[in-house]
Amino acid sequence: MTAALSVKGVSFSYGRAKVLRDVSLSVAEGEIVTVIGPNGAGKSTLLNVIARSHRLRHGDVALGGKNTAGMRQSQVVREGCVLVPEGRQVFTTLSVSDNLVLGGYTRRKDSRTKQLMDEVYAYFPRLAERSHQLAGTLSGGEQQMLAVGRAYMSQPRVMLLDEPSLGLSPQMTAQVMSVLAQLRAERNLTVVVVEQNALAALSLADRGYLLSGGQVMLEGTAEELRNNPMIQHIYLGGAPSAEPVSKGIAEAIDHGQAEK
């Protein structure tokens, strides 16, 4: 079976600083995979290279078996791979609904915009209440919902999320994560989520990769990574608030799966 997303031997540097060294990973269709690692490990860079916000110079990225070399950013989106960037990056001076409409920019020729928007509003009822508000007036959590909704508008097969829990309350994180689980269950969406909040990410994901110093140090099922002594020591022990967060997320995900 061809992987929904396959990354082979990708390296990337900012000037002379090497950020990614020969990174390879593979994500099956409908899988949720997390990439965890410390600050500066190259996690965000990896996603930006896949989504082509950064140029791909060394290595290969394939979507559903199709090599994306030579594709422009907009073509990658059209191929069904969309990024939910770090820090949300919504269009602050435009309304919530305009943000969503623009999310479907690459699909502007088909007329499903209205239907897709209704789907987004169904996943995030809060956005429906605020559809005419300017995106800049939303709370951080609402902006994160909007960023996910905007990405959904491009009808992706693979969604890349960069630190979706950053600056969000545990409840808000749980809500966003549960929608991701729901999207996977209902739409067979493939999800790659980059997180510093390792425990939250591992409770959502099927598998995970540990990235450090621009290299893949470990890979395994979420279960294996959670039980790995190194990860426990470095990432899980140090976060006092991690326990209740992951519990809340686990419950939310159970809830999401019960709905399916």
Add this chain to the structure above:
Amino acid sequence: MQLLLTALALGALYGAIGIGFVIVHRLTGMVNFAMGDIAVAGGFGAVVASAVLPPLGAILVGAVVGAVVSVVMYHLAIHPLRNQSLMVQTIVTLGVGIAIRSLIQLYFGSGPRQFPAITSGPSVDILGGRIPQQSLWLIGITLLGYLGLAYFFDRTLSGKALSAFSVNAYAAGIVGISLTTMATIAFALSGAIAGGVLAAQVPTSFIAAGAGLALGLKGFIAAIMGGFDKLGLTLIGGFLVALAEVVVARYVSAAQASTVVFVLLIVLLILRPQGLTRQVVADRV
């Protein structure tokens, strides 16, 4: 009243060129100092077209020529430098302006050109002032262009995409909006409104190849008054520049009119660099 009417017509022209500045600046963050010369190119396009077309058709051709010159300029001079700093791009526009001016001069000479008005006939009396019919056309065309642009930015997907790109270029890229497409649209629109409106002004006075620089600077002042962001305020800014110019020309000296306008520019830059808008437009990185 007479001064007001004259300033209205002249201000529409400055405002339109200012809008040209604003559209390009909002998207790319650079200042296109070739704007005045692009408008003049549109004006000469209209002069040429007026040989075979009625004046209204010629003005339309003027808008198209302005748009084409502007887009060609983007792809030849700016796009190759898209990874350079804004300063580099802005300086290049000065060079392009000189090139356009010289080419026009080479081809048409430096003498003034003109073509007939859309409707001939005596000037119209409005509240004791007199205004040529063509000036009313000019104001009308400017307002139409402004309303069209406002509708474009508010209501159409491409317009929203342009706004989105100005707000957050990185995020615009992520949703698949490409800079090249957006810049092409922005340069086309800015060239079209500047070229078309200047073409509409040609019948009331005349046009000479060297007019671009001064026109561009006055449009630039209008754009500053609009905070380099607001189209409506830019039009008002254009009117204020024109008003200052005609008042000085009437009561002081016609020769000093431009001097006073540029002194105003300096004063404005010192006192209200944010223009007529309330808050300072955030600096783009």
